[in-house]
Amino acid sequence: MSPSAPAVTWLGADPSVLDDAALLTGARELGELRRLVEASLGVFAAEVKHRSRREDGFGGLAQRLGAGTPEKLVEQVSGVSKRESQTLVRVGQLLTVDADPWLAAVGAGVASGEVSVVKADVIKNGLGAPTENVAADDLADAAQELARLAPTMSVEKLAARARELRDELDAENVRDRHRAMRDKRYWYMRRRSDGMTHIDALLDPESAEPYWAAYDAATSPRRGGPRFVDSESKERAKKIVNDERTLGQIALDTFVDLLRIATETDPNKLLGAKRYAVRVLVTDRDLRERTGAAFLGNHPDGVPLEIADRHICDTGIVPIHFTDDGEPLRLGTTKRLFTAKQRDALAARDGGCRFTECDRPASWCEAHHRIPWKEGGPTDTRDGVLLCRHHHMLVHDNGWAIDRDPVHGFVAIPPRTVDPAQRPIPMPARSRAAARLRR
Known part of the structure; x- marks a missing residue:
């Protein structure tokens, strides 16, 4: 050998x-x-x-x-x-x-x-x-x-x-x-330290076939696709060949667009009762003064305000404006349960469970009435706060209370068994856009 x-x-x-x-x-x-x-x-x-x-x-x-x-x-x-x-x-x-x-x-x-x-x-x-x-x-x-x-x-x-x-x-x-x-199939997503998101997936043949079909349709002209086509297809192929994006970028943008379009058609059919949408979070002050940044959902990295301008009225996007006092929406209602739109507003403002040191995302949280419903508390985002199930049960079953503070906003009041002085514990929002209002 x-x-x-x-x-x-x-x-x-x-x-x-x-x-x-x-x-x-x-x-x-x-x-x-x-x-x-x-x-x-x-x-x-x-x-x-x-x-x-x-x-x-x-x-x-x-x-x-x-x-x-x-x-x-x-x-x-x-x-x-x-x-x-x-x-x-x-x-x-x-x-x-x-x-x-x-x-x-x-x-x-x-x-x-x-x-x-x-x-x-x-x-x-x-x-x-x-x-x-x-x-x-x-x-x-x-x-x-x-x-x-x-x-x-x-x-x-x-x-x-x-x-x-x-x-x-x-x-x-x-x-x-x-x-x-x-x-063996799986799909994993993780957020990298540089702000990019890495996707790792393994697809069985049946699951992969729609991806291959979409990939081929979007990229075949760049990869030497069919030459003998009608004039309309030929013009489209020419645009793809001359596109400044890389082959991988064309493929990614295509799949993102397909996902957006699919979730706009009948979101309840694919994703159950929870409505899917990308939330663009931005403060009114930043939009007025053209400073700072907007944020996509709970992603920690800001994006240019121009992206907020472009998406604010787009289908499949929930635009959430933060007013100067930090409230995204005031939707007083006589109903006990928070509406989907109100929950979107709470998720945008709170960014997840507001309890100190908790890292549960908004999708894992429940909307809590600061003033209990039975005591006349309104179902309004000003008095609603997101808590994960554990901390929601802690508040209801263990004598904790949620109050508002002019300095810290929401604060948790522990029972005397935990702190005899019942000193308020700040509950800062995890939303990057809301955090800018505290600067």
């Missing part, structure tokens, strides 16, 4: 001085060299795995060196990513004496440099293991076909072909395998 001498000579070569034939020869031979290096690294990774057996406990190689897992140790010593180290360990095992016999052709392809580590991994994952319905010999035949296709087939197509062959061999369990894929 030693690299050929010509391939090594390309290391450090200057491709700008090569003619076309030499350039492509160098790329091809360096690709082969890379595959051979990865195959060797995979063998090393598999041995690291072997010397880090679970039964060895802290005496195993990875545990002894403080890496925790063999994959983490491979990642540390070889400088590859976490995903690459995991792949190297899995595929490296195809080149050991303990390799699965039905994948022998794939292991041979990796060892010869014909099959890359990544392609070997998708073959292994796609074919799976023998079962009562699938014999090892049948899997071996499928693996041999895939090993033959691997050098000229893309990773994505090879993975699809591997799954297809498995389905052909085990048609009775297609439903179970698709159910297993669906069980």
